[in-house]
Every structure is written in C-alpha cells, then in structure tokens.
Amino acid sequence: xxxxxxxxxxxxxxxxxxxxADIRATRNSDFVNNFWRALAHNPVTLKRTWESIKAVxxxxxxxPKIKEMIYIAVSIAHSCPYCIHSxxxxxxxxxxxxxxxxxxxxxxxxxxxxxxxxxxxGVPIDELFEVK
Amino acid sequence: xxxxxxxxxxxxxxxxxxxxADIRATRNSDFVNNFWRALAHNPVTLKRTWESIKAVxxxxxxxPKIKEMIYIAVSIAHSCPYCIHSxxxxxxxxxxxxxxxxxxxxxxxxxxxxxxxxxxxGVPIDELFEVK
Amino acid sequence: xxxxxxxxxxxxxxxxxxxxADIRATRNSDFVNNFWRALAHNPVTLKRTWESIKAVxxxxxxxPKIKEMIYIAVSIAHSCPYCIHSxxxxxxxxxxxxxxxxxxxxxxxxxxxxxxxxxxxGVPIDELFEVK
Amino acid sequence: xxxxxxxxxxxxxxxxxxxxADIRATRNSDFVNNFWRALAHNPVTLKRTWESIKAVxxxxxxxPKIKEMIYIAVSIAHSCPYCIHSxxxxxxxxxxxxxxxxxxxxxxxxxxxxxxxxxxxGVPIDELFEVK
Amino acid sequence: xxxxxxxxxxxxxxxxxxxxADIRATRNSDFVNNFWRALAHNPVTLKRTWESIKAVxxxxxxxPKIKEMIYIAVSIAHSCPYCIHSxxxxxxxxxxxxxxxxxxxxxxxxxxxxxxxxxxxGVPIDELFEVK
Amino acid sequence: xxxxxxxxxxxxxxxxxxxxADIRATRNSDFVNNFWRALAHNPVTLKRTWESIKAVxxxxxxxPKIKEMIYIAVSIAHSCPYCIHSxxxxxxxxxxxxxxxxxxxxxxxxxxxxxxxxxxxGVPIDELFEVK
Numbered sequence: 001x002x003x004x005x006x007x008x009x010x011x012x013x014x015x016x017x018x019x020x021a022d023i024r025a026t027r028n029s030d031f032v033n034n035f036w037r038a039l040a041h042n043p044v045t046l047k048r049t050w051e052s053i054k055a056v057x058x059x060x061x062x063x064p065k066i067k068e069m070i071y072i073a074v075s076i077a078h079s080c081p082y083c084i085h086s087x088x089x090x091x092x093x094x095x096x097x098x099x100x101x102x103x104x105x106x107x108x109x110x111x112x113x114x115x116x117x118x119x120x121x122g123v124p125i126d127e128l129f130e131v132k
Numbered sequence: 133x134x135x136x137x138x139x140x141x142x143x144x145x146x147x148x149x150x151x152x153a154d155i156r157a158t159r160n161s162d163f164v165n166n167f168w169r170a171l172a173h174n175p176v177t178l179k180r181t182w183e184s185i186k187a188v189x190x191x192x193x194x195x196p197k198i199k200e201m202i203y204i205a206v207s208i209a210h211s212c213p214y215c216i217h218s219x220x221x222x223x224x225x226x227x228x229x230x231x232x233x234x235x236x237x238x239x240x241x242x243x244x245x246x247x248x249x250x251x252x253x254g255v256p257i258d259e260l261f262e263v264k
Numbered sequence: 265x266x267x268x269x270x271x272x273x274x275x276x277x278x279x280x281x282x283x284x285a286d287i288r289a290t291r292n293s294d295f296v297n298n299f300w301r302a303l304a305h306n307p308v309t310l311k312r313t314w315e316s317i318k319a320v321x322x323x324x325x326x327x328p329k330i331k332e333m334i335y336i337a338v339s340i341a342h343s344c345p346y347c348i349h350s351x352x353x354x355x356x357x358x359x360x361x362x363x364x365x366x367x368x369x370x371x372x373x374x375x376x377x378x379x380x381x382x383x384x385x386g387v388p389i390d391e392l393f394e395v396k
Numbered sequence: 397x398x399x400x401x402x403x404x405x406x407x408x409x410x411x412x413x414x415x416x417a418d419i420r421a422t423r424n425s426d427f428v429n430n431f432w433r434a435l436a437h438n439p440v441t442l443k444r445t446w447e448s449i450k451a452v453x454x455x456x457x458x459x460p461k462i463k464e465m466i467y468i469a470v471s472i473a474h475s476c477p478y479c480i481h482s483x484x485x486x487x488x489x490x491x492x493x494x495x496x497x498x499x500x501x502x503x504x505x506x507x508x509x510x511x512x513x514x515x516x517x518g519v520p521i522d523e524l525f526e527v528k
Numbered sequence: 529x530x531x532x533x534x535x536x537x538x539x540x541x542x543x544x545x546x547x548x549a550d551i552r553a554t555r556n557s558d559f560v561n562n563f564w565r566a567l568a569h570n571p572v573t574l575k576r577t578w579e580s581i582k583a584v585x586x587x588x589x590x591x592p593k594i595k596e597m598i599y600i601a602v603s604i605a606h607s608c609p610y611c612i613h614s615x616x617x618x619x620x621x622x623x624x625x626x627x628x629x630x631x632x633x634x635x636x637x638x639x640x641x642x643x644x645x646x647x648x649x650g651v652p653i654d655e656l657f658e659v660k
Numbered sequence: 661x662x663x664x665x666x667x668x669x670x671x672x673x674x675x676x677x678x679x680x681a682d683i684r685a686t687r688n689s690d691f692v693n694n695f696w697r698a699l700a701h702n703p704v705t706l707k708r709t710w711e712s713i714k715a716v717x718x719x720x721x722x723x724p725k726i727k728e729m730i731y732i733a734v735s736i737a738h739s740c741p742y743c744i745h746s747x748x749x750x751x752x753x754x755x756x757x758x759x760x761x762x763x764x765x766x767x768x769x770x771x772x773x774x775x776x777x778x779x780x781x782g783v784p785i786d787e788l789f790e791v792k
Binding site: 325331378384 | 661662664705717727731734736737740741742745746749762763768770771772775776778780782783789
Binding site for chain 1: 472477504506508509510511515
C-alpha cells in the first residue's frame with residue numbers, strides 16, 4: 001500500500017526515463033526496484049536522489065559493502081522495513097556474509113541499548129572526548 | 133547535567149569496583165569514562181552491560197573499527213551526543229581516518245533522506261527482496 | 265492487525281456514540297475511519313483526542329491544508345503509515361496538489377539528511393540564532 | 397537556549413495567569429517550571445495541554461507514580477532531556493525509589509535493543525498474538 | 529516478510545536448542561515465538577539476549593506486569609509493531625486489565641505530545657531538577 | 661561541543677571557498693552559519709548538500725516560508741536543537757509570525773500524540789485511504 005501509484009516503464013516522463021536508463025546502466029541490470037517507480041512522479045527529486053546515491057555509495061575511503069551495512073544500521077534505527085530489505089539485498093550482493101549480517105545487527109542492538117541508557121542518565125561528555 | 137551523580141572510584145560498591153578493574157585491564161588504560169560512573173549505581177546493569185559490550189564489540193566477522201562506525205551511525209539516528217562523541221573517539225583510536233568519518237556521516241545522511249522518502253511514499257517491498 | 269478490536273457503530277458506549285455523532289456532523293460525512301473505532305474502547309481518551317484535534321486543526325493563523333501537510337511531515341518522521349495515509353487523504357481533500365505533495369516530501373527528506381549531519385557533527389548553535 | 401523567551405509571572409496574559417493559578421493550586425506549590433513559562437506565549441495551547449495533563453496523569457487504573465515512570469520511558473525514547481529531568485523529579489516526589497528508577501531504565505535499554513533486533517530481522521507477528 | 533528465514537525446531541543448532549529448552553522451561557509453555565526463531569541463526573546473540581531478558585524482566589523492585597507495560601511504551605515510541613503485539617500479549621497474561629492498557633497508551637500519547645513541545649521550545653532545565 | 665573543529669574562512673580549501681561564496685551571494689549576507697563551517701572539512705558533501713538545499717528550499721509549488729515550517733516540524737521530530745533554532749530563524753526572516761509558529765508546534769504536538777496512539781492500537785489502514 002502506497003501513497004502514490006508505482007509507475008511502469010511505459011508511464012515515465014522523458015526525464016524519468018533517462019534516470020531509469022542510467023540506473024540500469026550503472027547497475028548492469030534491467031531490474032528497477034519500486035522505490036524509483038514511486039519517486040518517478042517527481043523527475044526532479046528522482047534525478048537528484050539518484051545522482052546523490054551514486055556519488056555517496058560508490059567506492060571511496062570506505063568499501064561499498066561497508067557503506068551498505070551502515071545504510072542498513074540507519075534504516076533499522078529509523079524503522080524502515082523497505083529500506084532494510086533492499087539494502088540487505090544490496091549488501092549481500094556485494095559480499096556481506098551471514099556472519100557479518102548477524103554481527104551488524106548485534107552491534108545495532110547494543111548501541112540502541114546503551115544510547116537509551118546514556119540518555120536516561122543524562123551523562124555529561126567527558127573532557128577527553130572534546131575536539132579542539 | 134545528569135539524573136544521577138557520577139560516582140568516583142572511592143564511592144564504588146565492591147561489585148562495581150570489580151567491573152571497573154576489568155574495564156581498565158581490557159582497555160589497558162586507567163581512564164574510565166562518565167557512562168560507567170553513572171551506571172555504577174546499579175552494579176547488576178553495570179556488569180551485564182559491560183560484559184555484553186565486550187562480547188559484541190570485540191573482533192569477529194567484522195573489524196572492531198567498522199563496529200565502532202556502525203555504533204556511531206546508530207547513535208546519530210538516536211540523537212545521542214554523548215554516544216556520538218565517545219564512539220567517535222573510540223573509532224579514531226582504532227584507526228578511523230577523517231576521510232572515513234566524513235564518508236560515514238555522508239552515508240548516514242543519505243540513508244536518512246531516502247528512509248523518509250520511502251516511508252512517505254509507502255513503497256511496497258519488491259518480491260525480489262524477499263527471503264524464502 | 266491491531267491490539268484491540270475495531271468497534272462497529274452498534275458496539276459503541278453512549279459517550280462514544282456522542283463523539284461519533286460530532287465527528288460525522290463536523291466532517292459532514294457518514295464515514296468514521298478506523299482510528300476512532302479503535303480509540304472508542306476508551307471514551308475518555310476518544311473525546312479528549314477528538315476535541316483537541318478539532319481545536320488544533322481548524323482554521324487559525326495557518327490554513328487547514330498547510331496544517332495537514334505539517335501533520336504528514338511529522339507522521340513520516342515518526343514512521344506511522346496509517347497516519348501518513350489518512351492525513352495525505354485529508355490534505356488532498358483540502359486541496360493539496362500532487363506537486364505540493366512531492367515538494368513536501370522532498371523537504372522532509374532534505375531536513376532528515378541535514379538533521380543527521382548536524383547531529384553527527386555536534387554543531388554548536390550560532391549566537392545569532394539565540395532568542396533574548 | 398530556547399526558541400521563545402520564558403515569561404515571568406508579570407508578563408502573563410489574563411488567560412495564562414488563570415492556568416498558572418490552577419497549576420499552583422493543583423500541585424499545592426508556588427513553583428511553576430520552565431515548560432509552562434515557554435508555553436504561556438500561546439494561552440490556548442497552554443490551557444489545553446495543562447487540562448489534558450491533569451486528566452491523563454491523575455489517579456485512575458494506574459498509580460500516578462507508575463504513570464510518571466511510563467512518561468520517563470517515552471521521554472528517553474524521544475531523546476528529550478528536559479522531559480526526563482522533570483518527570484524523574486516528579487516520579488521521585490511521588491515515591492519512586494532509586495532501585496525502581498534503575499530497573500526502569502534497564503527495561504528501557506532492553507526494550508530498545510530487542511526493538512531494533514526485531515525490526516532488523518523483520519519478524520512476522522505470531523498468530524497467537526492476534527486480537528480477534 | 530523477514531530478512532532471514534524463521535527456524536523450525538528441527539533446524540536448530542545444539543546451542544540454540546539449549547536456549548529454546550530454557551525458554552520453554554522458564555515460561556512453562558511449549559510455544560516459542562517468532563522472534564527467537566529468527567534470532568536462532570546466531571546462537572551467541574540468541575543466548576545473550578535471552579539471558580538478559582530473563583534477568584531484566586524478572587521480579588525485582590518493579591512488578592513484572594509493570595515492566596511489560598514499560599516495554600510496550602518504549603516499543604510504541606520505536607514504532608515496532610511486533611514488539612507491541614508480543615509484549616501486550618505478555619502484559620495481559622500477567623494481569624494487565626483493558627483499563628490499564630488504555631491508560632498506558634493515553635500516557636504514552638500525552639508524553640509524546642509534550643516531548644515534542646518541549647523540544648520545539650528548547651526549554652532549559654530548571655535548576656530545581658538538577659541532581660547534585 | 662562538536663566532533664570536528666569549525667573552520668574559519670582562512671582555513672577553507674578552494675572548493676569549500678567557492679561554496680561559501682555562493683552561500684553568501686544567494687543569501688545576500690556575509691554571515692555563514694556553523695553548520696557549513698563544520699561540513700567544510702568535506703568539500704564534496706558540502707557542495708552536494710548546499711546545491712540540494714538550494715534546489716529543494718527555493719520557490720516552487722510551496723512558499724519558501726511554508727517549506728521552512730515543514731523543516732522545523734521534521735527537526736523537532738528528530739530532536740535536533742541546532743536545526744530547530746536555525747530554521748526557526750530562517751522562517752521568521754521569511755515572515756513567519758509568532759501566531760504561525762505557535763500553531764505549527766501545536767500541530768506537531770498533536771500529530772506526535774495521535775501517531776503514537778495509532779501505533780499502539782495497530783490501526784489497519786481504511787480501504788478508502790488506498791491509492792489505486
């Protein structure tokens with residue numbers, strides 16, 4: 001159930017069609033997932049979001065697989081089931097093992113617990129952690 | 133400003149003192165940060181939390197530096213400044229470069245944006261992402 | 265799937281029946297959506313919530329359509345699919361265009377990204393932004 | 397640092413003054429905390445919020461002390477330091493012991509951890525938990 | 529829809545089988561809910577989580593029913609439908625009445641409203657609420 | 661307290677300097693707030709974020725003042741005090757009245773309350789709200 005219809009390839013505007021073509025070329029796959037089909041109603045946001053994702057998630061100081069795992073961690077904390085599913089699929093496609101996935105979520109769980117304990121206790125930041 | 137007083141070494145119960153000793157031995161440092169000094173009022177939670185952290189954050193399928201970076205990502209999403217500061221310090225101590233830190237937060241920002249777009253649009257999970 | 269049964273008109277207590285009558289009169293429609301049917305188990309909360317909604321969401325300094333759009337923004341940030349769907353329907357009924365909806369969610373996405381960047385960086389509030 | 401000035405007793409509108417008088421009478425204390433001094437710029441919201449708080453937090457099926465503890469739990473999950481501090485003070489004034497406070501936050505931490513594990517794993521709701 | 533398969537009793541590793549046996553013995557019931565069947569892929573996290581839950585949620589300064597209600601409050605604030613359903617079932621099994629459930633969620637709603645008002649206004653913590 | 665130093669104009673890289681010049685030209689003001697001074701360590705993210713903000717927050721189907729108000733609503737829900745302060749200043753500069761600000765936060769508070777009630781009750785989406 002969505003708040004807008006998912007667009008099929010036939011329904012795309014010209015600008016959206018160009019973005020879909022780049023998604024397919026970049027990923028070397030014909031499959032375009034539902035997120036882009038919902039976003040395609042607004043070609044401006046579609047293009048900006050895709051360009052940003054390509055820039056941020058590509059290789060750099062961090063390995064693309066690690067980036068997908070960070071993406072999953074954030075998506076869990078934001079309670080986004082679609083995002084968790086799509087980026088878990090991406091991370092697995094980029095080589096994340098099941099052992100890595102299970103350690104990832106154990107860290108997410110642990111951080112969630114201590115985040116709330118720290119907030120509950122109102123712990124002041126240690127001087128040693130200050131950046132000068 | 134905190135909801136409990138931070139305990140000095142002199143004020144620790146015997147059980148809390150033993151946990152502090154293990155923190156110091158494990159980290160090979162005399163410094164014990166404020167989180168543990170607030171938690172020390174409740175030696176049971178103190179001990180359980182420390183044992184869990186040691187088990188989860190140690191080496192395994194994922195590198196400890198990567199685990200700290202995932203911890204930071206979750207702490208950002210949960211708006212916990214203390215946690216962000218303490219785990220950024222830990223990640224840097226474990227070798228995270230400034231370039232890696234800046235890529236980390238760029239991924240967190242990007243994920244936050246698309247998480248909310250997906251939720252706004254109510255995107256249904258693609259069949260391809262299903263685990264069978 | 266819900267944690268309480270949805271009540272039909274026949275199952276309402278007298279106090280709940282009076283609130284439903286006011287909902288119908290105020291909206292000039294016989295349709296009462298599921299939220300009220302779940303809340304009707306507790307006529308006190310039902311009445312208080314409905315009275316508050318009527319007071320807050322009616323015309324004032326802000327246009328009711330704009331209020332619905334702010335409601336949607338908050339519901340996205342809180343990950344509440346029901347709320348997003350019901351208030352998107354209300355906003356559309358009050359004249360929100362598709363172009364406005366797409367700009368709304370683009371702003372929500374952008375704010376989410378920079379909110380997390382700011383939190384990650386621990387940016388101190390500029391003196392200029394202080395209220396005196 | 398706030399986004400509006402805190403109002404002193406001398407600056408209150410007539411409607412706000414009446415609400416402050418009721419806060420003082422209900423609590424049997426001259427002290428009015430900063431939340432109400434910030435909210436007093438808008439007497440309508442001030443009055444509605446105070447009336448709601450009085451109705452919701454008073455005695456009922458649950459003990460007022462327990463209600464304050466639930467309030468603290470929600471305030472931790474929403475990262476609201478002011479709310480945590482003010483309701484921890486209220487809960488202590490209503491008899492919450494330090495042992496109860498420490499158990500409360502241990503439960504909040506535990507729930508936060510498993511909430512995120514469940515979300516990460518996408519666990520489907522067991523049929524047994526369905527309400528019919 | 530989940531990110532891992534749910535494991536049947538036949539598929540459990542030896543360590544997971546031992547944890548399941550303890551869950552059954554502790555709860556005096558043969559039923560093991562889906563959360564544990566998803567977590568069972570990682571016997572280390574399974575065991576640690578179960579041991580922690582047993583320790584935190586058992587009798588202490590707070591009644592187990594009250595602990596379940598706090599758990600529900602946190603799960604609502606974190607938008608975890610599975611957690612809300614499973615802990616509402618537990619709380620009811622431990623004696624939570626429908627009147628108590630409805631007061632619980634009224635407090636959660638009220639706290640959510642004032643949490644956001646406080647954050648919007650940037651209310652500074654009153655000196656009286658400081659712990660020294 | 662921040663996790664990186666704020667950069668002065670003298671410390672900017674050439675790419676960061678160009679972005680700062682565009683910020684000043686676009687806003688017709690010499691003042692550059694701390695967010696950009698923290699982000700300037702990473703000129704790539706600085707440039708991408710500034711370009712996106714310019715595109716999203718400029719005039720379109722929605723008035724820039726309304727966009728700032730939506731930004732504030734999201735920033736409240738994400739507990740970002742810096743963001744609330746900076747965008748409240750922007751909204752006021754673009755003509756938001758105090759009456760509008762107070763209605764805005766009343767809507768945010770109301771939405772937060774019903775978001776959590778809906779989540780607690782697990783209300784199923786009405787068929788009428790479905791988009792076909």
